[in-house]
Amino acid sequence: MRKFIVVAFLTLTAALSNAQVKTPQASPFAKVDQTVGLTEIEVEYCRPSAKGRIVYGELVPYGKNWRTGANANTTISFSDNVVINGKELKKGKYALYTTPRADSWDVIFYTDTSNWGLPQEWDEKKVALRTSVKPVTIGKPVESFTISINNLTNDSGTLDLAWERTSISIPFSVPTNEIAMSSIENVLAGPSMDDYYSAALYYYQSNGDMKKALLWINNAISMTPTGEDVPFWYLRLKALIQAKTGDKTGAIETAKYSLDGATKAGNNDYIKMNKDSISEWSK
Structure with missing residues (x-):
């Protein structure tokens, strides 16, 4: 009997040591894959929830850089050169940061994508593009922070961020005609x-x-x-x-x-x- 108890104890101890407790993430990971024209766009981010809190101006302070999500820095990648709100951005992968304000937001595409949230030391030389957009108050609150790509045409779309009662929309265009014409010319050339x-x-x-x-x-x-x-x-x-x-x-x-x-x-x-x-x- 004593031997049985010892064996059972050791078996239980081994089972507990190998067990992994699984709990849901407070800010779940999300991924957006979207083809716009002929350009592939991918967004990876984590989605914090409002949980009854006032987000902008309190949870996310005005006038300070924000990781634009939770946990690791939000990233966005483009398979081709694109134009963001009238400014050219080279193809590649970027961290997406923002600076929220009551009347305008700065949207920043940062070349270093390996940070947990914001960089420990901000390097302005790593800012590939910075643009400003106006926030819009929305009637229906958005509980979980959401990034989406909308208003699609063959040549353009919008990168939309929404949380609580605020949203911003960043227009962009893609070189669909240029890529298509190049492909046509290459094929027809033989x-x-x-x-x-x-x-x-x-x-x-x-x-x-x-x-x-x-x-x-x-x-x-x-x-x-x-x-x-x-x-x-x-x-x-x-x-x-x-x-x-x-x-x-x-x-x-x-x-x-x-x-x-x-x-x-x-x-x-x-x-x-x-x-x-x-x-x-x-x-």
Whole structure:
């Protein structure tokens, strides 16, 4: 009986030591993912609740920088350059800080995103963009601090912050037309030299139609910019394709050009491969 009690005690002790108490966070984590036009925007933040308190002017003092949420600094990222309230902001990830006032708010995009709340030492050089917007009093109170992206068009939207009876709206625009036109022009311009090279390489490696592979690698080579050397790895692939079609004389000649380019670049691997192939195809 005594042995049983000891074993039971040890089992209970081990179970308690491995147990983890789970409780809800006072300010739950939230994430907003939104595509605006062709630009990806992501917001990560924690959502404090009002709980009957007066928020702005008391819980969040006027005239002082605020973490704009709770816990770690709120962050926002953009996949493309954007324009925030008329000012350009480079693509990337930023901490989102604000300075609330009764009649206007400063909204700050800060390059250091690794702070727990506000930085211990504020560095104005890390302010990528600062803009001002006017707060609006809303009729229905918002219990939990909320960030959302609204009023979407192909080219624009608003970053909206709401809590208690106050909200602000920060307009932004995205370069949808610029991205779309660039994509259209690239597609309509036809395959690039790298596209042709990749297609030829795939056909060579998968034992596809070597006539097509040779056509594609020749297209790639012909697109080499004026004044630049043909990439030696392109020439190496052409030599391999020529050899596979039975044209060893042509393969040797091309391999020699590839060898010259590899020697000029100091690439020992391609130097050796070309020398070995030339020796093999010369037999």
